[in-house]
Amino acid sequence: MPSEPRAPGSLSAPLYLLCVALVTGLAIATIMALRPAFAHKVLEMVGLETRQQAASGSFYAVRVAPLFAQHCISCHGENRAKAELRLDSYAFALRGGRHGAVIRPGEPAASELMTRITLPAGDDKAMPPEGKTPLSPDDVTVIRLWIAAGASPTLPPSAIKGAPRLVAEVTFPDSNPAATRRQRAPLASVMQQLSARYPGIIVYESRNSADLELNAALRGMAFTDADLKAFLPLRGRIVLMDLSGTAVSDASAETLAQMTALKTLRLTNTKTGDATVSALASLKSLRSLTVTGTGATKPALASLSQRSVAVHGDGDAD
C-alpha cells in the first residue's frame, strides 16, 4: 500500500509527541527555575523531596521565625515573594530564592541573608530596606548564632549559648462584650441605682470587666459609714476602694470585712483605727492598704504585713 502522502512540513506521530514533550519540559523547567518555591512544593508533592519542618519550641521557632515574621515576610512571604525568596517557613528559608541559597548552615559569614541584614542602613542592598523597621543588633545576633549553630530546625533554645534575652511583646486580651455583659448582668440593676445615687464614684475597672472601683474620696466628708453600707450588694465586685478624707470610721469595720473582692483599700485621713485593721484580716484578696493619717497602730498592722499586704503609712497614729 502506498504510503499516504504527507503534507509538506508535517511531522510523524512519534516526532510530534517528542516535540510536545520537549516544549512542555522546557516550560516546566523554566517555571521551576523562576519559581523555586513552587518547584519545591511540586517536588515535595510527588515525593521527590522530603518536607523540612521546624520543631515547635526550637530556637528557630521561638527566636528566629518571629523576627522573619516581623521584619521580612511582608515582602518575602506567601502573598509576595520578592526575588522568589520566602521566609515564612523553615523549608522556604533554607531553600533560598532566585539567586540560590541565602542561608549556609554553619557559615554565617558566607550567608547572603547575614550580609544583607548587616549592611549599613543607607546601602541599596541593605535589608530590611529603607523605610521598614530595621533589625536591632540583638536581632542580628540571634540570627547569626542560629546560622553558626547549623541553622537547625530542631535545636532547642538552651543549646545556643549567648543569645540575647528574649523580650516579651505586650498583647491585649480579646474583648468579648457579650461575656462582659453576662458577668455584669446579676448586679446591673443595683449598679444602676447606686450610680444614680452616687454619680461618678462607682465605675467599672475597664470596659472588659465586671469589677468595680469605688472612689468615695471625691465626696469627702459627705460620704459616711451609712453610704458605704449602701455598696454592700456590690461586695463581690469592688476591687478598689478609696475612702481617703471621707467620714468613714471604725463603725464601717464590719462593712469592710464583707468586701471580699477588695484588693486595694485607702483609708488616708479617716477616723479609722485598729478595729478596722483587724476586721480586714478576713479579706483574702487584699494586697494594698493605706493607713496614713489614721489611728492604726503597728501591732495591728503586723499581721497584714506578714500576709504580704503592702501597708502604706507608718502606723504611728498622728
Next chain:
Amino acid sequence: MMPESPFLDQCRLTADTRRHFLGWGMGGLGAFFLNAAAAEPNAAKNGASAAALQVQHDPSAPLSPLPPPFAPKVRRVIYLHMGGSPSQLELFDHKPELTKFNGRDCPEVFLKGKRFAFITGVPKLLGSMYPFHQAGQSGSWISDRLPHLEKMIDDMCIIKSMRTDQFNHAPAQLLVQTGDPRLGHASLGSWVTYGLGSENQKLPGFIVMISSSSTTANAGKPLWGSGFLPSVYQGVQCRTAGEPVLYLDNPKGVSRAERRQVLDAVDEINRVTYAEFGNPETVARIAQYEMSFRMQLEASDAMDITREPAHVLARYGAEPGKTSFANNCLVARRLAERGVRFIQLYHWGWDSHGTPVDQGLNVGLVDCCHATDQPTAALLADLKERGLLEDTLIVWGGEFGRTPMQENRGGQEMKYIGRDHHPEAFSMWLAGGGIKSGISHGATDDLGYDVVRDPVEVRDLHATMLYLLGFDSRTLSYPYQGLDQKLTGVKPARIVSEILA
C-alpha cells in the same frame, strides 16, 4: 427624627475625602481580584486593620468618666516636663570613658554628616561635670546633683536610651507632648481625658502648672492643647499664686447667685445655637461654663496648700503664695487625690548651652537641680505613703538630650560650660504603677553619643503610657482630615515591655 444639622452635614461631607474615595475604590477593585477573606486574618494579626476604639461621651457631659478598654495599671499621670532638656550626662548617664577623653577633639565619626543647633567645626569632648555613684538597693548610677531623689531611686526606672528626631526645643517639645513635631495635634493629657473623661466633675481632668510666672514653653500653649480633639479636652493652666485660674472668681460686686443667672442666660443662648447648627463645640462650651462655675469652690480648695500641715510644706520645700516647682508638686499630689487624670508640671531652665550664666552646666543646671530635686523626691515619697504611687504614673524628662561635646558657639570658647542639643540619646525616668522599679533600661555608647541597646522612641514611650492607662495606642484614634489620627502617629510604636512590672 432629628432634622439634619447643617454643621454635621458639612462635617460628613468634608470627611468624605479623596482618601476615602480611593480607599473604597481600591478596596472594591481589589475584591474582584483577591480572595479578600484569605488576606484578612493576616492583616488583623498585624493590627493594621484594628478597629478604632469607640469613645462615646454624652455631648452634654463630655467629661463624664469612662472606663478604659483594658484593665489599667495606672489611673492618673503626673508628667514632670523639664523644659530646655536636662543634661543626661550630668544626672543619670554615667560615662567614665567620656571623662577620660575630656578636652580631646570629638572623633570625626560623630561629626560626619551631622548638624547641630550651635556646635560648629570640631568641638571638644566634655566629661561629666559632677561625680557619679551607685545608689539604693538597685545600685543605679546617679550624680551628686540629686541627693533627695537618690533616696527614691529604687522606685524609679531610668530609661537611658530615649531617642527623638527633633533638635529644636519647640518641635521636640511638641513631639514629646503631642506625638508630632508640628502644631495642631492633641496632647497626651487631651488624649487621656478624651479616652477616660474626668473622675472629678468639679475639676478639669487635665491640669497644667508652670514653675515660673514669667517663662513660658518654647512651643507655647499647644503643648497642652487639644489639637483636633474637641476643645473641652484641652489642658487647663492653673497657678499656685493668686487665683488658681485667671478670671475664674466672680468680679467684685457680683455674687454667686448673680453669676448663676448670667450663666443660665448664656447657656440658654448656646442651647438655641446648638439646636440650630448642631455643632458639638457649642455643647462643649456650655459644659465648660458649668465646670468653671463648679470649679469656683473646688479649685481654690484643691490649689490651696496652706491647708497642708507645716511638716508637709517643709518636706516639699513649698512656700504658700509663691510660684515654684515645689508648690506645684504639692498641688499635684492634692489634685491626684481629687481624681485629676493628667497633671502636667513644667519647669524651665535646663537649656545648658553655656551662653548666659543661668544656662551653664556649672550654674543654671545647679539651680534647676536645687529647685526640683527635693520636691520631686517629696512627691514620690508622699504618693507612696498614701498608696497612690501604686496607680499613678510619674514621668520625668526633657525633650531631647545634650551633646557629649562642649558647645563652642561661633567656634569660640564660651564663658560658661555648656552642651548643645542632642536628639540621638537622652535619659528619662518613670515611676509608679505597672513600672518595674529600681532598674535602668537601655544604654548609650562609651561616650554617651548614640543608643547602643534597647532604643526607646518617643512614640514607644507614648504607647507604653497609654498601655498603662488601659489603652491600645493602635485603636485610640480620632478621625480628622481623612485619617484616623493617633497619639503615636503612623509609624509602628512598641510598648516597652522590658520596663513593665
